[in-house]
Amino acid sequence: DAKTTQPNSMExxxxxxxxxxxxxxxxxGTDYIHWYRQLPSQxxxxxIHGLTSNVNNRMASLAIAEDxxxxxxxxxxxTLRDAAVYYCIVRRGTSYGKLTFGQxxxxxxxx
Amino acid sequence: KAGVTQTPRYLIKTRGQQVTLSCSPISGHxxxxxxxxxxxxxxxxxxxxFSETQRNKGNFPGRFSGRQFSNSRSEMNVSTLELGxxxxxxxxxxxxxxxxxxxxxxxxxxxV
Numbered sequence: 001d002a003k004t005t006q007p008n009s010m011e012x013x014x015x016x017x018x019x020x021x022x023x024x025x026x027x028x029g030t031d032y033i034h035w036y037r038q039l040p041s042q043x044x045x046x047x048i049h050g051l052t053s054n055v056n057n058r059m060a061s062l063a064i065a066e067d068x069x070x071x072x073x074x075x076x077x078x079t080l081r082d083a084a085v086y087y088c089i090v091r092r093g094t095s096y097g098k099l100t101f102g103q104x105x106x107x108x109x110x111x
Numbered sequence: 112k113a114g115v116t117q118t119p120r121y122l123i124k125t126r127g128q129q130v131t132l133s134c135s136p137i138s139g140h141x142x143x144x145x146x147x148x149x150x151x152x153x154x155x156x157x158x159x160x161f162s163e164t165q166r167n168k169g170n171f172p173g174r175f176s177g178r179q180f181s182n183s184r185s186e187m188n189v190s191t192l193e194l195g196x197x198x199x200x201x202x203x204x205x206x207x208x209x210x211x212x213x214x215x216x217x218x219x220x221x222x223v
Contacts, residue, residue, distance in 0.1 A: 034211065043115075043201045043214030044154070087154075096167035097144035097159025097205070099212065 002026040002090035009106040012078045020073040020105055022088030027068050030093045035062065035073045037084040038104075044087065047073065083109045113137065115215035117202050123221045129190040132218045136183050136204030143185040144212065145177060148199040157200075160185055192222045 005023040012018040024033065034049040048055055048062045050071075055062040061074040075082055085104040116135040124130050136143050145157040156169040160179035177187040183204075189196055199219050203212035 036211075043203075043217050046211035046213060049211055096161070097142050097203075097212070098156045098167050098169070099144075099146075099154075099203075100156065101146075101154035103153060 002028065002031055002092075004088045004090055004102055006086070006088050006102065006105045008103065009108065011108045011110065012075075013110050014080060015077050018075040018078045018082070018107065018109075020075075020086050020088075020107065021070065022072070023070045024088070024090045025069045027090050028092070032091045032093065033062065033064060033068075033071050034089040034091050034099065035060070036087045036089065036099070036101075037082075038087070039081075039084045044101075045084075047086075049091075078107075078109045080109050080111060083107055115202055115204050115213050117200075117215035117218050119218060120216065121219045121221075123223060124192050126192055126194060126222055128192050129188060130192060130220060131186055131188045132200055132202075132220070134185045134187075134202030134204075134215060136185070136202075137206075137213055140204035140206045140213070141183050142205045142212075143179055143183060144203045144205075145185070145187050146201040146203065147171075148201060148217070149197075154201070157187065189220075194222050196220065197222045 002024050035047040036044040038044045050062045063072045087104040118133045142161045144159040148154045159167040163179045174190045179185045199217045201217045203214045205212045
């Protein structure tokens with residue numbers, strides 16, 4: 001899987017938007033971009049994934065750069081419950097279940 | 112619908128023993144993956160099963176093994192436990208090759 005680079009930590013205030021960046025300059029044409037988050041004492045939680053086009057779901061939006069070498073996870077209105085470690089993962093189509101987790105970004109949300 | 116269920120939630124074993132962990136995926140999910148999470152190494156992929164066949168394996172010693180049953184339930188086994196095997200073991204399931212994975216809450220294994 002392609003290597004990803006994320007900031008170690010970010011902070012936000014409650015009810016403000018949060019933009020979590022991820023660089024993946026070695027991504028291949030058929031690699032998917034996945035985002036997961038992990039709250040304390042829980043297993044990782046799937047957030048969103050995409051291939052080329054921007055994606056939206058009830059949890060977040062994923063903005064993918066035109067050259068696909070970077071992406072941004074957007075939380076439209078942060079809540080205290082969004083405080084977690086966010087992992088950006090570039091997953092090869094033939095990686096059969098393998099998600100390569102990096103260190104992720106620790107998001108702190110202030111009330 | 113029910114999520115991914117892992118049993119037991121907590122386990123304490125003695126060095127040299129073996130242990131079996133169980134994972135019941137979401138109904139209809141045929142792909143089951145296992146991960147080990149430790150403070151030092153983070154989340155590391157162990158192996159993945161699909162239709163009772165192991166399709167992918169991480170870089171772990173042969174003491175770590177798994178299997179999947181016809182109902183997609185999966186077990187992983189660790190033999191000759193070492194202190195360094197103390198970790199949170201997570202199971203995840205998916206219905207699609209390119210889809211997202213749903214994780215269970217994990218089994219916390221402590222080796223003493």
